[in-house]
Amino acid sequence: MAAFEAHVLAIEADLDGVVDTGTDDDLFIASYLQGHVAVVAKPMEVQPDANLIKLDQAIMRSLEEAFDNNELDVVDQEKVIALWQSLLSKRQLNK
Structure with a gap:
């Protein structure tokens, strides 16, 4: 596996x-993010x-497009x- x-x-x-x-609330946020990741x-x-x-860049673009369409309120956007970022930091992504 790669x-x-x-x-x-x-x-x-x-x-x-x-x-x-x-x-x-955690479950909602994780499920929302999981959809974007998938x-x-x-x-x-x-x-x-x-x-x-590249995954980070693509996920952030996807989230920004969704947020621009008012899919989530600002508080939930920040949680997502x-x-x-927490998931990426666990993989030691250095930007």
Whole structure:
């Protein structure tokens, strides 16, 4: 398994783990982010140059587009971004 795919699986596992430990609000935020990760990461898995930096850029673009469409209120937007950054920092992504 490629390193990128392993990172994506680990991110997905962390998001799934919120079911066991999180509040209803945490679950909502994780589920929302999980949808973006699924849509963005899957096509990237076939790209030979896929990496976490490119995934981060693509996820942030996807989130920004959603936020521009008022999908979430500002507080929830901040929670989604914080969770995403936390997941990346666990993988030691250095921007």
